[in-house]
Amino acid sequence: MQLIDISLLGNRLTGLIPKELANISTLTSLVLEENRLSGTLPPELGNLTNIERMHLSSNNFSGELPETFARLTTLTEFRIDDNNFTGNIPNFIFQNWKKLEKLYIQASGLSGPIPAIVALQNLTDLRISDLNGAEASFPRLSNLPKLKRLILRSCNLTGPLPDFIGELTTVKILDLSFNGLSGKIPDTPSSLNNLDQLFLTGNMFTGPIPRWILETKNNMDLSYNNFTDRVQCQQSGLNLFASTSRINNSGTVSCLGSPQCPAKLLRFLYINCGGREEKVNGNTYEADTDKVGPSTFLLSATNYWAISSTGIFLDDNSKDDFVIDLPNITQLSKNDRQLYTTARLSPNSLTYYAFCLKNGTYNVSLHFAEIQFTDDESFSSLGRRIFDVYIQGKRELKDFNIKDEAGGIGKPILKNFTVFVTDGTLNIRLQWAGKGSTSIPQRGVYGPLISAISIFDPHYKPPIENRGGISASVVVGIVAGATFATFLIMGILWWNGCLRQKNTLERDLKGIELQTSSFTLRQIKAATNNFDATNKIGEGGFGPVYKGILADGTEIAVKQLSAKSRQGNREFVTEIGMISALQHPHLVKLYGCCIEGNQLLLIYEYLENNSLARALFGPEEFQLKLDWPTRRNICIGIARGLAYLHEESRLKVVHRDIKATNVLLDKNLNPKISHFGLAKLDEEDNTHISTRIAGT
Numbered sequence: 131m132q133l134i135d136i137s138l139l140g141n142r143l144t145g146l147i148p149k150e151l152a153n154i155s156t157l158t159s160l161v162l163e164e165n166r167l168s169g170t171l172p173p174e175l176g177n178l179t180n181i182e183r184m185h186l187s188s189n190n191f192s193g194e195l196p197e198t199f200a201r202l203t204t205l206t207e208f209r210i211d212d213n214n215f216t217g218n219i220p221n222f223i224f225q226n227w228k229k230l231e232k233l234y235i236q237a238s239g240l241s242g243p244i245p246a247i248v249a250l251q252n253l254t255d256l257r258i259s260d261l262n263g264a265e266a267s268f269p270r271l272s273n274l275p276k277l278k279r280l281i282l283r284s285c286n287l288t289g290p291l292p293d294f295i296g297e298l299t300t301v302k303i304l305d306l307s308f309n310g311l312s313g314k315i316p317d318t319p320s321s322l323n324n325l326d327q328l329f330l331t332g333n334m335f336t337g338p339i340p341r342w343i344l345e346t347k348n349n350m351d352l353s354y355n356n357f358t359d360r361v362q363c364q365q366s367g368l369n370l371f372a373s374t375s376r377i378n379n380s381g382t383v384s385c386l387g388s389p390q391c392p393a394k395l396l397r398f399l400y401i402n403c404g405g406r407e408e409k410v411n412g413n414t415y416e417a418d419t420d421k422v423g424p425s426t427f428l429l430s431a432t433n434y435w436a437i438s439s440t441g442i443f444l445d446d447n448s449k450d451d452f453v454i455d456l457p458n459i460t461q462l463s464k465n466d467r468q469l470y471t472t473a474r475l476s477p478n479s480l481t482y483y484a485f486c487l488k489n490g491t492y493n494v495s496l497h498f499a500e501i502q503f504t505d506d507e508s509f510s511s512l513g514r515r516i517f518d519v520y521i522q523g524k525r526e527l528k529d530f531n532i533k534d535e536a537g538g539i540g541k542p543i544l545k546n547f548t549v550f551v552t553d554g555t556l557n558i559r560l561q562w563a564g565k566g567s568t569s570i571p572q573r574g575v576y577g578p579l580i581s582a583i584s585i586f587d588p589h590y591k592p593p594i595e596n597r598g599g600i601s602a603s604v605v606v607g608i609v610a611g612a613t614f615a616t617f618l619i620m621g622i623l624w625w626n627g628c629l630r631q632k633n634t635l636e637r638d639l640k641g642i643e644l645q646t647s648s649f650t651l652r653q654i655k656a657a658t659n660n661f662d663a664t665n666k667i668g669e670g671g672f673g674p675v676y677k678g679i680l681a682d683g684t685e686i687a688v689k690q691l692s693a694k695s696r697q698g699n700r701e702f703v704t705e706i707g708m709i710s711a712l713q714h715p716h717l718v719k720l721y722g723c724c725i726e727g728n729q730l731l732l733i734y735e736y737l738e739n740n741s742l743a744r745a746l747f748g749p750e751e752f753q754l755k756l757d758w759p760t761r762r763n764i765c766i767g768i769a770r771g772l773a774y775l776h777e778e779s780r781l782k783v784v785h786r787d788i789k790a791t792n793v794l795l796d797k798n799l800n801p802k803i804s805h806f807g808l809a810k811l812d813e814e815d816n817t818h819i820s821t822r823i824a825g826t
Contacts, residue, residue: 133157134157136159138165139164140567144759147167147172151172152176158183158204162186162189163209164189164514165189168189169192171191171193173197175199175202183205183206185207188567191214194220202227205227206229206232210238212237216239219243219261229252233257234257236564237260240262241261244258244285247274249273255278256277256280259283260564263286265288265310274300275300278300278303281303283306287309291315296316303442305327308331309333311334311335312334313336315343335357336357337358344365350367351368351369353372353427357373362385363383363386397487397586397587399416400586401435401582403418403581405455405472406472422439424441436482437480437481438483439481445568454502455471469497470540476562476578477562477577480577489553491548491551492550494556494584495583503515514567515533515577517561517563517565517566522549526547529563529565648725649731651724651731661674667740676688687737689733690730691729712783716768717803718737721735737796737797738795741794743791764793764801768793768801771801771802772788785805
């Protein structure tokens with residue numbers, strides 16, 4: 131019997147592709163998608179003279195595509211999305227593979243420019259996105275009589291739309307989003323007028339919006355451009371949010387007109403994404419239940435925020451409702467259920483836009499929980515959702531994976547940010563960048579997803595309402611008397627030395643805005659059994675570290691500043707300020723702090739496998755058997771964490787004490803860098819390196 135079809139879709143396979151597969155000369159289909167395979171592609175696969183279908187997406191392949199693949203002239207489908215390849219897109223794909231019908235090169239790791247595509251007469255579906263490399267002009271496209279889907283998203287394309295776009299009369303879906311395309315869109319109807327879906331989001335098109343677009347009944351998205359027209363944000367199936375210049379250079383997009391803001395501008399905003407209105411911890415989360423399909427802009431009922439969604443699930447045309455509601459999900463606790471049983475989903479890009487905010491500094495918390503996948507051994511557990519998060523146009527999270535960050539399915543994860551609002555508006559955008567699984571557990575679940583949004587001014591104190599009918603003068607008298615009594619008591623306590631340490635802490639903390647929760651000493655004592663010695667898991671530069679369990683079951687690691695420590699309050703405060711501003715999958719998360727009496731405590735996430743040092747060099751009963759792929763992943767994770775500290779974070783931080791004891795491992799052996807307490811802030815305008823002793 132001749133072997134013609136090998137399909138190993140979604141089997142969690144690791145390691146290399148065996149070159150011996152090339153010996154199966156009768157093979158016509160090789161499907162290895164959605165695994166964890168790595169390494170370079172064997173050049174021997176170029177000997178598969180009968181291969182028609184090769185699906186390699188969603189793995190960890192690296193290196194360049196072998197030149198021997200030029201011989202694969204029988205290929206009709208080739209998919210290499212979501213990998214780590216290097217080098218340019220090979221010319222031989224478009225010159226030699228003349229039977230090609232479907233080509234997917236989304237977030238493959240390859241670089242542009244895209245070669246001319248002029249000889250693939252059988253091509254029906256072309257998807258290229260998220261290319262590395264420099265800016266490039268639009269590739270030549272011609273002689274493509276069967277092409278129906280053309281996706282060239284985030285390919286660094288610049289310049290005007292070429293005239294030959296009008297020759298693509300068979301194309302029904304055209305996505306040129308998030309490039310640098312400019313100039314005017316042709317104002318006379320052409321083949322573009324026959325499109326079912328058109329996405330030109332995130333470019334620099336200028337001039338008037340053509341009438342044939344304004345009058346369309348199909349789904350089209352021109353958001354985030356520079357047109358000169360003053361239009362409504364939504365017209366039938368046309369999304370025009372932020373498609374024109376802003377009003378008087380203010381933050382408000384022109385399609386909203388001049389919004390009627392309240393006399394007192396907003397200092398907080400809470401949104402339950404995809405869900406009804408909920409009251410949580412005294413805050414009212416506004417409802418966000420409207421259905422959103424492709425190319426949609428929606429203004430909230432309060433008129434203080436809006437959402438813009440773009441894109442479609444290409445392989446799931448029946449999906450036109452991007453709201454998820456799973457009230458019976460069992461993984462969520464009672465405390466979490468209100469905000470996390472619903473979520474809003476988008477195939478490509480989802481923007482939450484808030485306006486009427488008072489200028490100043492805000493704490494922004496994004497609530498996530500993965501509720502579409504399962505946490506068992508079924509097929510539904512194999513999905514990977516990966517996307518990027520931008521706030522005020524700056525990418526704050528890259529390759530964010532809710533399940534990995536939260537440590538499982540149905541587990542909430544909160545990402546906190548400090549945001550400066552200078553024009554009354556705040557822009558939060560989630561974007562799928564071509565990574566993650568698109569085929570399993572089902573098509574149409576791979577886009578960005580969010581459960582809730584919290585925006586609040588940390589300095590804002592809500593006014594106390596006078597509900598009892600007491601006159602204003604009486605209230606003033608009561609407040610004045612209480613204030614005098616408070617000062618009198620504090621003066622007595624200060625004279626007796628009771629408040630001096632506390633005041634020192636307050637003075638040290640002044641001016642630092644923390645993105646963390648505040649814990650009471652009673653909570654921490656209960657969690658650690660009053661710092662019982664049996665809960666001690668290490669000794670850090672600040673003193674002992676204890677394992678604890680909070681009342682809600684969350685496991686924590688508590689770092690306690692010892693009385694004999696030479697590090698004072700300033701260093702402690704520095705560590706809080708720095709860690710609270712640094713958020714990355716390969717950095718240890720800071721849950722909060724406790725400053726009470728003479729106790730200075732940091733509360734971190736608890737990592738099950740302790741430090742890399744213990745795994746490698748600790749007592750034999752604690753050592754872990756780490757195979758080479760695991761060690762490699764640990765190395766890469768550490769490198770990514772350091773790259774974030776050195777180059778990607780708003781604060782340029784030099785750790786200066788990287789060693790195995792300062793790298794912790796979670797339950798999946800993912801590395802997380804710890805101990806930033808003595809890191810040196812490397813301000814961009816400083817060119818010197820401090821010689822102050824810090825670390826080893």
